[in-house]
Amino acid sequence: MGLEGFVMTVLPFALMAAVFYFFLIRPQQKRQREVNQMQSDLKKGDKIVTIGGLHGTVDSLDEATIDIEVHNGQKLTYDRSAVKNVVKEQE
Numbered sequence: 520m521g522l523e524g525f526v527m528t529v530l531p532f533a534l535m536a537a538v539f540y541f542f543l544i545r546p547q548q549k550r551q552r553e554v555n556q557m558q559s560d561l562k563k564g565d566k567i568v569t570i571g572g573l574h575g576t577v578d579s580l581d582e583a584t585i586d587i588e589v590h591n592g593q594k595l596t597y598d599r600s601a602v603k604n605v606v607k608e609q610e
Contacts, residue, residue: 558599561585566606569597574606 561567565577567587575587578594585602586594 557605558602561599561602561605566608568603568606569601570603571601573597 561577561580563577563579566574567577568574569587573587573589573595575589575595578586578588580586580599583599584596585599586596588594
């Protein structure tokens with residue numbers, strides 16, 4: 520097997536690896552960076568939704584946890600990583 524045979528054998532695998540990187544791995548890393556940024560930018564008064572579907576308002580927060588105010592002033596403590604997104608106000 521010469522150099523041409525080796526290249527023709529390895530080339531499809533290299534192309535497949537490149538496709539996986541650009542279409543799967545890189546976009547996932549970008550989404551994860553955006554989620555981490557959103558979770559670190561949380562502030563008191565933000566309306567949020569957790570990964571479990573709980574809707575509430577951030578009452579207080581520290582490095583690892585947040586207190587969420589829900590219906591009738593009840594407060595629940597969650598990890599910051601449980602926040603799925605911040606609800607944007609409708610104008």
